[in-house]
Amino acid sequence: MSQLGVECISKIREGDATAFQELFYAYKDALFGYACKLCRSTEMAEEAVQEVFMKVWINRQQLDPTLSIRAYLHTAVRHCVFNILKKAALDENLRQSVFRHQPVSVNTTEEAVNAADLQRAKSRVLDMLPPQRKLIFCLSRVEGLSHEEIALRLGISRNTVKDQIVKASRFLRQQLEYLAIWLFFYFII
Structure with missing residues (x-):
C-alpha cells in the first residue's frame, strides 16, 4: 500500500470526512461493478456498496492503515452481497426481485x-x-x-x-x- 493510502486511512480513522470522501470516490465505481457481477442487480449492488461505506465510516477507528483497503473493501462488498442474496433466497419478495433480473432460460x-x-x-x-x-x-x-x-x-x-x-x-x-x-x-x- 502506498504511503498516501496509509495517510488517507489514518485520517479516516481520526474522522476526516474529506479523506473518507476521497476513499469513496476512488473505489465506489469498481466496487459497484464488482457487486453487479455478483448479484446482477443494480439496486442490490448499490445497496451493498452504500452499506459497506456506511460501515467503514461507522467503524473507522478499527481500520488498519497497514492493510490493503482495496482488498478489505472488496471482501466487505462480497460478504454484503452474499448476505443480501441469502436474505433474497429465503424471502419471496426479494427472490422475485432478484429473479426478475435474470435472463430467461430457453435451454x-x-x-x-x-x-x-x-x-x-x-x-x-x-x-x-x-x-x-x-x-x-x-x-x-x-x-x-x-x-x-x-x-x-x-x-x-x-x-x-x-x-x-x-x-x-x-x-x-x-x-x-x-x-x-x-x-x-x-x-x-
Missing part, C-alpha cells in the same frame, strides 16, 4: 438436467435421515399413511410417529433451505 435440456440434479439432491438429503425416521417420514409423506396407520404397521406409539415426523420435517427443512441458498448462488453466479 430445456439444461433445465431437465438441473431438475434431475435437484431431485438427486433432495434424495441425498432424505438419505441423511436415520433409517427409522426416514421410513416413518416416507410412510407419511410418500404413501400418505396416517400416524395411527404407521404406528400399527411398525408397532410403535403414535407419539413416536409424530415425534419422528416433526424431527424429520425440521431436519429436511433446514437442509433444503441450505440447498436452496446454495442453488441460488450456483445459478446466479
Whole structure:
C-alpha cells in the first residue's frame, strides 16, 4: 500500500470526512461493478456498496492503515452481497426481485438436467435421515399413511410417529433451505 493510502486511512480513522470522501470516490465505481457481477442487480449492488461505506465510516477507528483497503473493501462488498442474496433466497419478495433480473432460460435440456440434479439432491438429503425416521417420514409423506396407520404397521406409539415426523420435517427443512441458498448462488453466479 502506498504511503498516501496509509495517510488517507489514518485520517479516516481520526474522522476526516474529506479523506473518507476521497476513499469513496476512488473505489465506489469498481466496487459497484464488482457487486453487479455478483448479484446482477443494480439496486442490490448499490445497496451493498452504500452499506459497506456506511460501515467503514461507522467503524473507522478499527481500520488498519497497514492493510490493503482495496482488498478489505472488496471482501466487505462480497460478504454484503452474499448476505443480501441469502436474505433474497429465503424471502419471496426479494427472490422475485432478484429473479426478475435474470435472463430467461430457453435451454430445456439444461433445465431437465438441473431438475434431475435437484431431485438427486433432495434424495441425498432424505438419505441423511436415520433409517427409522426416514421410513416413518416416507410412510407419511410418500404413501400418505396416517400416524395411527404407521404406528400399527411398525408397532410403535403414535407419539413416536409424530415425534419422528416433526424431527424429520425440521431436519429436511433446514437442509433444503441450505440447498436452496446454495442453488441460488450456483445459478446466479
